Each structure stands twice: as structure tokens, then as C-alpha cells.
Amino acid sequence: MIGIVVVSHSRALAEAAVALAEQMVPQESRPQLAVAAGAADGSFGTDASAVAAAIEQVDSPDGVLVLLDLGSAVMSAEMATEFLDPAMAEHVRLSGAPLVEGLVVALVTASTGATLDKVESEARNALQAKGKAVG
Amino acid sequence: MIGIVVVSHSRALAEAAVALAEQMVPQESRPQLAVAAGAADGSFGTDASAVAAAIEQVDSPDGVLVLLDLGSAVMSAEMATEFLDPAMAEHVRLSGAPLVEGLVVALVTASTGATLDKVESEARNALQAKGKAVG
Amino acid sequence: MAAISTEQAGAWLADYAQVIGENAAMLTDLDRQTGDADHGSNMDRGMKAVAALDVSSFDSPGALLKKAGMTLVSNVGGASGPLYGTFFLRFAGALDDGPDDASGLLGALRAGLEGIEQRGKAERGDKTMIDALAPAVEAFETQSGAGTSAALTAAAKAAARGRDEATDLIARKGRASYLGERSKGKQDPGATSMTLLLESAARTLGSA
Amino acid sequence: MAAISTEQAGAWLADYAQVIGENAAMLTDLDRQTGDADHGSNMDRGMKAVAALDVSSFDSPGALLKKAGMTLVSNVGGASGPLYGTFFLRFAGALDDGPDDASGLLGALRAGLEGIEQRGKAERGDKTMIDALAPAVEAFETQSGAGTSAALTAAAKAAARGRDEATDLIARKGRASYLGERSKGKQDPGATSMTLLLESAARTLGSA
Ligand SMILES: Nc1ncnc2c1ncn2[C@@H]1O[C@H](COP(=O)(O)OP(=O)(O)O)[C@@H](O)[C@H]1O
Ligand SMILES: Nc1ncnc2c1ncn2[C@@H]1O[C@H](COP(=O)(O)OP(=O)(O)O)[C@@H](O)[C@H]1O
Ligand SMILES: [Mg+2]
Ligand SMILES: [Mg+2]
Ligand SMILES: [Mg+2]
Ligand SMILES: [Mg+2]
Numbered sequence: 001m002i003g004i005v006v007v008s009h010s011r012a013l014a015e016a017a018v019a020l021a022e023q024m025v026p027q028e029s030r031p032q033l034a035v036a037a038g039a040a041d042g043s044f045g046t047d048a049s050a051v052a053a054a055i056e057q058v059d060s061p062d063g064v065l066v067l068l069d070l071g072s073a074v075m076s077a078e079m080a081t082e083f084l085d086p087a088m089a090e091h092v093r094l095s096g097a098p099l100v101e102g103l104v105v106a107l108v109t110a111s112t113g114a115t116l117d118k119v120e121s122e123a124r125n126a127l128q129a130k131g132k133a134v135g
Numbered sequence: 136m137i138g139i140v141v142v143s144h145s146r147a148l149a150e151a152a153v154a155l156a157e158q159m160v161p162q163e164s165r166p167q168l169a170v171a172a173g174a175a176d177g178s179f180g181t182d183a184s185a186v187a188a189a190i191e192q193v194d195s196p197d198g199v200l201v202l203l204d205l206g207s208a209v210m211s212a213e214m215a216t217e218f219l220d221p222a223m224a225e226h227v228r229l230s231g232a233p234l235v236e237g238l239v240v241a242l243v244t245a246s247t248g249a250t251l252d253k254v255e256s257e258a259r260n261a262l263q264a265k266g267k268a269v270g
Numbered sequence: 271m272a273a274i275s276t277e278q279a280g281a282w283l284a285d286y287a288q289v290i291g292e293n294a295a296m297l298t299d300l301d302r303q304t305g306d307a308d309h310g311s312n313m314d315r316g317m318k319a320v321a322a323l324d325v326s327s328f329d330s331p332g333a334l335l336k337k338a339g340m341t342l343v344s345n346v347g348g349a350s351g352p353l354y355g356t357f358f359l360r361f362a363g364a365l366d367d368g369p370d371d372a373s374g375l376l377g378a379l380r381a382g383l384e385g386i387e388q389r390g391k392a393e394r395g396d397k398t399m400i401d402a403l404a405p406a407v408e409a410f411e412t413q414s415g416a417g418t419s420a421a422l423t424a425a426a427k428a429a430a431r432g433r434d435e436a437t438d439l440i441a442r443k444g445r446a447s448y449l450g451e452r453s454k455g456k457q458d459p460g461a462t463s464m465t466l467l468l469e470s471a472a473r474t475l476g477s478a
Numbered sequence: 479m480a481a482i483s484t485e486q487a488g489a490w491l492a493d494y495a496q497v498i499g500e501n502a503a504m505l506t507d508l509d510r511q512t513g514d515a516d517h518g519s520n521m522d523r524g525m526k527a528v529a530a531l532d533v534s535s536f537d538s539p540g541a542l543l544k545k546a547g548m549t550l551v552s553n554v555g556g557a558s559g560p561l562y563g564t565f566f567l568r569f570a571g572a573l574d575d576g577p578d579d580a581s582g583l584l585g586a587l588r589a590g591l592e593g594i595e596q597r598g599k600a601e602r603g604d605k606t607m608i609d610a611l612a613p614a615v616e617a618f619e620t621q622s623g624a625g626t627s628a629a630l631t632a633a634a635k636a637a638a639r640g641r642d643e644a645t646d647l648i649a650r651k652g653r654a655s656y657l658g659e660r661s662k663g664k665q666d667p668g669a670t671s672m673t674l675l676l677e678s679a680a681r682t683l684g685s686a
Binding site: 174175180183184185205207210213214 | 445
């Protein structure tokens with residue numbers, strides 16, 4: 001099963017998104033999930049070292065999907081992959097998926113043992129359900 | 136200036152998303168913003184009456200944009216528009232935009248006095264920055 | 271005069287609230303398989319609030335059922351909140367405006383079904399509560415010549431059949447649709463609670 | 479031996495930390511115009527942590543500057559964290575590997591610039607800190623024949639010019655890009671803090 005990392009400028013946001021998504025999957029079938037969010041002093045921000053540590057925490061041979069909130073979180077996440085063992089970095093995928101909607105779908109899809117490719121593409125298309133509903 | 140409503144199954148998520156987005160716009164130039172999130176007893180859920188009340192609270196002749204988390208929030212939001220005065224309901228727009236990324240862009244764009252159409256389309260394309268950054 | 275009395279409507283809601291209470295754990299277990307494990311607690315929270323309404327303070331069945339719908343909207347939380355809420359609101363409107371015989375009840379049921387279809391942008395075969403309600407409305411219509419009681423009994427049976435037939439379908443709406451293929455073989459919680467609603471109607475509205 | 483000593487690198491960081499402290503409010507005010515009003519506090523938090531490093535415990539300027547980069551990464555929080563972090567990490571690597579004259583410093587500056595460009599997927603003209611750093615590196619190169627001190631002075635002047643020229647641009651990267659056209663006429667906070675860094679270098683690394 002792949003691992004999932006949530007990178008956000010806000011710890012409160014990351015934790016609330018995780019809580020919402022975890023509703024969808026019973027604890028025993030959830031993938032490993034770690035949060036890297038907020039600056040050390042609790043203010044808004046991201047920390048590449050914290051992202052690297054979160055990736056290491058959930059690392060799996062099946063890969064790790066990293067969901068991010070805003071564009072600038074991508075810089076921290078890319079820097080994080082440079083801190084990792086290159087063999088690990090190779091199976092880490094940064095996702096352009098919407099944070100909340102993508103996380104819900106990623107968690108559900110990952111819990112089925114889907115591949116990193118599959119989870120990533122489902123997460124990227126996570127807005128479709130809402131788009132259809134809004135019409 | 137248009138008004139903005141955030142509908143989420145989780146109050147914690149809605150409030151964290153608003154806090155992150157509000158960082159981007161100084162208080163004095165922010166649009167009116169209201170949250171309708173969570174069930175009355177604090178558990179996860181949405182409440183069409185609460186959504187209607189939130190829309191009435193931020194209503195403006197320029198329109199109201201409603202951002203939503205998951206597909207099922209759309210049902211509550213559509214029901215809410217049926218509770219409203221039809222004249223008000225006419226300028227309420229439910230958005231298929233990503234919740235967090237769309238809210239940040241919507242707040243920034245609305246603060247410039249942009250039209251509802253403009254704010255909506257910017258919010259809907261809010262993933263582009265992250266998509267480009269992820270590459 | 272509507273097709274049912276305010277007292278009958280009250281009895282229906284009270285019965286359903288009790289049945290939901292008794293089946294909440296089962297409904298939540300079903301929702302654990304395909305959703306977020308809250309359908310039973312959602313419905314129970316909602317119906318407990320409905321059961322607390324003072325039936326004697328309403329002067330028509332429609333007024334009571336409208337209030338019940340709004341109470342569900344504000345207390346259920348999940349997708350079933352706006353869906354059952356819309357069902358009762360539309361049912362109530364059609365009931366007060368309709369004739370005072372089985373056809374009045376048929377019109378109300380049909381209005382409720384259409385409300386759910388519109389609210390959920392869903393249709394029969396999507397593996398939702400509609401798969402119980404739609405065949406129930408059809409059966410009610412077919413049997414309505416035989417009187418309300420017989421029509422409601424047929425409707426409840428058709429609902430149960432529809433609920434069971436939907437188990438083999440792939441969910442195309444709601445949270446269960448996230449599962450895709452894997453929703454196959456799982457009984458839909460909303461179709462289950464909808465069947466309970468029609469069984470409850472057969473018990474309480476039969477003399478209408 | 480690298481182009482600068484560990485002590486010089488320490489003096490540079492100490493000077494920059496002080497200048498950032500003095501200009502934090504101004505940098506945050508600039509960021510209020512086009513971003514989220516935190517660039518000054520971000521940089522100040524980061525540089526205070528850097529200033530707390532014990533310079534004497536590092537045995538090369540590269541080791542110190544690498545640690546400074548990692549400290550910024552973990553303490554700045556905003557986009558400027560990975561950007562300045564990458565700048566110092568790459569600068570440090572090139573410095574320790576490079577020759578011990580002005581060309582060594584040039585190589586380090588250039589490596590830092592390329593690091594920021596790569597990290598930010600940005601280029602000159604995007605209205606970022608690159609618009610101060612890129613012309614500074616160019617000016618340093620042009621003047622490097624005249625010695626490190628003259629080259630750094632020219633670099634600092636070019637940075638200030640680049641920062642000012644960027645004010646008329648439309649931001650294409652970072653939060654300011656959300657503003658589109660409305661970012662025009664606003665001075666970029668990152669280009670401003672980058673200019674301070676080069677001015678600080680001119681004050682402290684001149685005798686290299
Ligand atoms: N779009 C829809 N149209 C019709 N019925 C739906 C729709 N979405 C969900 N449902 C029904 O609602 C039930 C789930 O209700 P519930 O668990 O209370 O809500 P949630 O999914 O928000 O947690 C499903 O079993 C299904 O029958
Ligand atoms: N992609 C990028 N490439 C280069 N520089 C950037 C990029 N994004 C932002 N910057 C620089 O960072 C500065 C903002 O830093 P800061 O306010 O600390 O971060 P944040 O925008 O995350 O709050 C901008 O003024 C700009 O100079
Ligand atoms: Mg549910
Ligand atoms: Mg739910
Ligand atoms: Mg900033
Ligand atoms: Mg910031």
C-alpha cells in the first residue's frame with residue numbers, strides 16, 4: 001500500500017482535512033499517512049526538512065504520494081525529495097491534486113491497494129464529482 | 136464586492152481554510168465571508184438551513200460565490216438556494232472549484248472588486264499554479 | 271382534507287423514529303462498507319429531533335411533514351439530510367394540495383421521489399435510496415385501485431425488492447461511488463432506510 | 479582554502495541578520511501590498527536562528543553556510559525558506575569546491591542563483607528575488623578583474639537597480655502573481671531582501 005503525505009502551510013488545515021478524509025476509510029484499512037504543516041513556531045509555513053521526515057515516516061516500496069496546499073509548498077516538497085535517499089526519492093510523487101478533495105479520493109483509492117499511478121490519477125480528477133454535482 | 140460562503144462537512148476545515156486564505160488579503164479589503172460547516176452537534180455534516188443563513192449574511196447585489204468541500208455539500212447548497220428569496224437566489228453561484236485553493240484565489244480576486252463571473256472562473260482554475268509548480 | 275390525517279402523519283414519523291433507532295447500528299454498519307459509517311447515526315439524530323415535534327401543534331399533515339423535512343435538513347448532516355428533507359417537503363406540499371384518497375398519497379409519494387431524484391441528480395440504477403423508492407411508487411400506483419392499505423403493503427414489498435436488487439449494482443452517486451466496482455455486492459444504506467420508511471408507512475397509514 | 483574564510487562568512491550572516499531585523503517591518507509592509515504580509519517576519523525568524531549558530535564550531539565557510547541554509551529551510555516558513563535555503567546550500571557547495579579568489583566567490587554566487595532559479599522555476603523578469611540577484615552576479619563577473627571588493631560593490635549596486643526595475647513588472651511567480659496586473663508598480667519584497675543580502679556581502683566579504 002502506498003503512503004500519503006499532506007503538506008500544508010497550516011497545521012490546523014492539514015489535520016482537519018485528514019480527519020475528514022479518514023471518515024471514509026476504516027482505520028484498519030487506511031494507508032500510512034503523515035502531515036508536514038506549519039512553521040515550527042505554529043505560524044503559517046512549510047518546512048522542507050519536516051516534509052522529508054514525513055515522507056520517510058510513511059515510505060513504502062509501493063511509493064508515496066505528496067498532496068500540497070499552495071504552489072509554494074511545492075518548493076519545500078521538491079527540496080525535501082533532494083534530502084532523501086535517492087532510491088526513496090525515486091518513488092515519491094508530488095501531486096497537483098486539490099488538497100481536500102484529492103486527499104479524500106487518495107485515501108479511499110490507496111486503501112484498496114491501488115498503485116501510485118492509479119491513486120495519483122484518481123486524486124487529480126477528484127473535482128469531477130463536485131463539478132458534476134454543481135452542474 | 137461579492138460575498139463568499141464556505142460550505143464544508145467540517146467546521147475545523149472551513150475555519151482553517153478561511154484563516155489561510157485571509158492571510159492573503161488585508162482585513163480592510165476583504166469581501167464578506169461566512170462559513171456554514173458541520174452538523175449542529177459538532178459532528179461532520181452540512182445543513183441547508185445554515186447554508187441559507189450564511190448566504191443571507193454575506194449577500195450583496197454583486198452576487199455570492201459558494202465554495203464547497205465534497206459532492207454531497209452541493210445538495211445542501213442547492214437546497215439552501217431554494218430557501219432563499221428568489222431574487223437573492225438568482226445571484227448565488229455554487230462553485231466546483233477546489234475548496235482550499237479556490238478559496239484563496241476567490242478571496243484575492245473578490246477583494247479587487249471583480250465580478251462574480253470573474254471570481255468564479257479564477258477560482259475554478261485555482262489548481263493551475265500548483266499544477267505548473269508540480270510540473 | 272388531505273389523504274392522511276395529521277395524527278396519522280404523526281404516527282408514521284413516530285414509528286419511523288423508533289425503527290430507525292432500532293436499526294441505527296445496522297445502517298451505520300452498511301455505511302461502513304461503502305461510505306463513512308454514519309448513515310444510522312445521521313438518520314437517528316434526525317428522526318429523534320423529528321420525534322420531539324409536538325404533533326398537536328400542527329393543523330395539517332402537510333404542515334407537520336414540512337417541519338419534519340426541515341428538521342431532517344438541519345439535523346441529519348449527511349447527504350441523507352437534504353435527500354430525506356426534500357422527500358418530506360415535497361411529499362407534504364403535494365399531500366395538502368392533493369385529493370383525500372389513495373391517489374392523493376400516490377401524488378405525494380411521487381412528488382417525494384421526484385424531489386430526491388432532482389436533489390441527488392440521480393436515477394434508478396445508481397444504487398441509492400431511489401432504487402427502493404421508485405419501485406415502491408410504481409407498485410403503489412398499480413395497487414392503488416385496491417385501496418391505500420393494499421397499495422402501501424405492495425409499495426413496502428417493492429421497496430425491499432428494489433433495495434435487494436440494488437445490492438448487485440455499482441454505485442454511481444454519493445460516497446459509495448468512490449469505491450467504483452468494489453461497491454458491488456454491498457447493500458446500500460439509503461435504500462435500506464428508505465425501505466424501512468415505506469414499511470413504517472404501511473403500518474401506520476394503512477387506514478387512510 | 480575557499481574564497482572567503484569561515485569568520486568572514488560568519489560576519490556576513492551576522493550583518494545580514496541585523497539588517498533583516500532592522501528592515502523586517504519594511505519587508506513585511508512590501509509583502510502586505512502583493513502577498514501575505516510575512517516576508518519580514520519570515521526572514522527575521524530565519525536569520526535570528528542563523529545568528530544563533532556558533533561560528534567557531536564550523537571548520538569551513540561552506541560548512542557554516544550549509545548549516546545556515548538548512549536553518550533557513552526549517553525556520554523561514556514562506557517561499558523564501560526553500561529559496562534562500564537553496565541559495566546558501568548551493569553557494570556553500572560551490573565555495574568549498576572553488577578557487578580561493580574572486581572567481582571562487584563568483585562561482586558560488588552563480589551556483590546560488592541557479593539554485594533559486596531551479597527551486598522557484600523562475601527566471602529574470604518574473605518579479606522575484608532573481609531580478610536582484612541575476613544582475614548582481616553579472617555585475618560581479620564584469621568587475622571581478624578589479625578584485626572582490628570592487629566586484630561586490632558593483633554587485634550590490636546592480637541588485638538595487640534590478641530590484642527597482644522589477645517594480646514595474648507584473649509578478650509571474652509566487653503569491654504576488656495572484657494579483658496579475660495589480661502587482662505592477664509594487665516593489666518585490668524578495669528582491670528587496672536579496673539586495674540587502676548583497677549589500678551586506680559588500681560590507682563584510684570585501685577583503686576576500
Ligand atoms: N446523489 C444521491 N442521490 C440519491 N441518493 C443518494 C445520493 N448520494 C447519497 N445517496 C444516498 O444516501 C445514502 C448515504 O447517506 P448518509 O450516509 O447519511 O450520507 P453521507 O454519504 O453524506 O455520509 C446512500 O446510501 C444513498 O442511498
Ligand atoms: N517561484 C519563485 N521563484 C523565485 N522567487 C520567488 C518565487 N516565489 C516567491 N518568490 C520570492 O519570494 C518572495 C516572498 O517571500 P515570502 O513572503 O517569505 O514567502 P510567501 O510568499 O510564501 O509568504 C517574493 O517577493 C519573491 O521575491
Ligand atoms: Mg454516510
Ligand atoms: Mg457522512
Ligand atoms: Mg509572504
Ligand atoms: Mg507566507
